[in-house]
Amino acid sequence: MSYKVGIDVSGGDYAPKEIIKGAMLAKQEFGADTVLIGRVEEIEEQLSLYGCSSHDFSLVDAPQNIEMAESPAASIRRKKKSSIVVGTSLLKEKKIDAFVSCGNTGAVVCASTLILGLIEGVERPGIALMLPTKKGISLVVDVGANIDCKPLHLFQYGIMASVYYKLVLNKKDPTVALLNIGEEATKGSEILKNLHQLFYSSSLNFKGNLEARDILSGKYDCIICDGFVGNVALKVVEGSAETVGRFLVETIGRGFWGKLNLFMIKNRLKKFKGLLDYAEYGGAPLLGVEGIVIIGHGRSNHLAVKNAIKVALREVERNLTTEINRRVNEICQDSGVRQMLAP
C-alpha cells in the first residue's frame, strides 16, 4: 500500500520552488506519493518549469499563507485556507498519512495540537531535533514547542524520544539523558533533581545528566530539556558553527599564501559544511500529536524536503503514534512511576 505525504508548499524561506523540487526528488528516488498543498496556480507553474505535469501529483488549493512572524494561535484561527490549516485538516480526515511543513513552527505546533489533538495520555507535544554528531544522531526533545515545561512533560518527552529512537532510528535500548548545567545529580533546578528519580524508577535506559558542552558529543541517544532551553541550545549550536566556520576561513585565507591554502582545502571545507548542515538531516518530528507531522527548518532546500518526506514515510510505516500511545500509557501506569507522580 502506498502512503500519501502532504507537503506545505507555501512554508519556508525557499518556498515554493525548493519545496516542490524536494517532492519531485522524493518521487524520483523512492516513489513517494505526495500531495502538494498551496496556491495551485503557482504549483502548476513551477511544475511546468521543470517539465513536470500536474497530473503526476495531487494538488490541494490553500491560497492563504501564514508568515514566519505571525502569531501562531491568531493566524490559524484567522487563516482557515492557509497551507498549514488545510494540511493538518487533511491529516485529521485521513486523506493524507503525514504532513510536512517548513513554515511557521509555532503555527504548525498550534494547528496540530488543536486540529489533530494529542495522543491519549500525552500532556504536551514536543519537537524532536535530530542533531548530527560524530557518533550518530542525538535526538533532542523539546526544541521549542513547550516553553513552560512541567516535570511530567519532560518525563513524557523521555518516553516519546526513546520510542522514536527505537522505532524509527532502529536502536534497541536507546539511552536517555537530561540536559543540565552539570553532570552531577545534584545540579540544576529542583524540577530536574526530582526528574532523576522519576526516570530512574521507570524502565527507560536513563543515564542521568548531560552537560551542555557535550551536546555534540553523541554521548547519549535522547537528550531531554524544556523547549526554551532546547531552542536556545540548538540555535547557539547553529550560530556558533557558522561563526566559527567563517572566522576560520577568514583566518586561514589572509594574504596570498593564505588564499592559496584556502583554495587547496576548498573541497574539504565544502564537505565539512555538509556535516553541519542540519537541513540535510530532514525535518524535526512533532511528537505527541495524533498524526505524523514533520517540521522542516525554515531554510530547508530540496534535499532537506526530500529527507523530511523520507522520515515521514518511515514514521507512518512503523506506526509511530500507536507505539507512543502504548508506551506512554504503559510507563505512566507503572506502579513505581505512578507513586512518584502522585500529588
Place this chain on the structure above:
Amino acid sequence: MSYKVGIDVSGGDYAPKEIIKGAMLAKQEFGADTVLIGRVEEIEEQLSLYGCSSHDFSLVDAPQNIEMAESPAASIRRKKKSSIVVGTSLLKEKKIDAFVSCGNTGAVVCASTLILGLIEGVERPGIALMLPTKKGISLVVDVGANIDCKPLHLFQYGIMASVYYKLVLNKKDPTVALLNIGEEATKGSEILKNLHQLFYSSSLNFKGNLEARDILSGKYDCIICDGFVGNVALKVVEGSAETVGRFLVETIGRGFWGKLNLFMIKNRLKKFKGLLDYAEYGGAPLLGVEGIVIIGHGRSNHLAVKNAIKVALREVERNLTTEINRRVNEICQDSGVRQMLAP
C-alpha cells in the same frame, strides 16, 4: 595607592602552578600587588621553583580545598579554612580589595553572597561572562549564579551589566537585550514578554530580544538571561567551537596532501584557537555582591589568571560596587519602573 588582589591558589584545573604563574606575571607586567591564598608550603615551593622569593608576595594560609564536584553550601559551611572561604572573609574585612578564584563556581557565589552580602537593593548576584565576538565583547548575565530567575532579577541584571559595560569596558550608552527564542516581542515566556515593558519604561538603552543564534554576533553589548539558559548557552558555545574546530582539522588533514595543507595553515589555526579561548579574556565578574569578586574559568592558565587580576583591579579603581548600588536604586525607584514592579 596600590590595591591588593587576593588570589585563590587552590582552585582550578591547573592549580596551584598556573595560578601562581599568573600572579607573578601580573606583578611583572603591571606591578599588581597580590595576596596568594592557599597551602603556604605549596606556594613557597612553587615560588622557589621559579626563583621567586616568598617575600615578593603576601601569603595567607588556607589548608583546605573545595573540590569542583562538592556541594557549594555544604562545603563552605564545613571548610572554613578553604581558600574560597578565607579569601571572601579577607575581602569582607577589607584586607584585600578584590578576590579572584578559578575554583568551584557555586562555592564562590555562595561564599560571596553569605560572607560579603549583596549590594543594598540588589536581589540576586549574577555571573557576567565576557563573550568575545568579532565586534567586541558581549557581556552575558547570568551564566549560572541563579537558575530560578524572577523578572526583577533579570531586570537588575540588565542594570548591573549596563553599569559594568559603561564603567569597566568604557562604552557610553551600552545596549541591552534579552536572550530569547525569537526576535519578535511576542516570543518567549510570559515573564520575558512582561520584562520588555519593564525595560522599555526604564532609562536603559534596551533593544528588545536577541535570538540565540546571534549570540556570537556582537550585535548588543549586554545580553540578559536566566542562569540556567545562560549556562547552557555558554557551554554549548564552548562545546561547539571545540567540536567544529576538531571536525574541521580532521576533515582538512586527511591523506598526504591534507596533512601538508594542515601543516601550512598550522600557525593560522593556532591564532584562530586563541580567538575562541575564553580563558584569555580573564574571568567572569560576580555582579551584585558587596565586593569585587572574579570567577575564573576552571581551565584557566596563567594568562587567564593575569587577565582576571587586571580586570579585578580595573573594577576596584572604577568603584564598581558603589556605582551598581547607585544605579540599581536610582532606576528601581524611578516612577515608571516602580509602577511596573508594584504587585
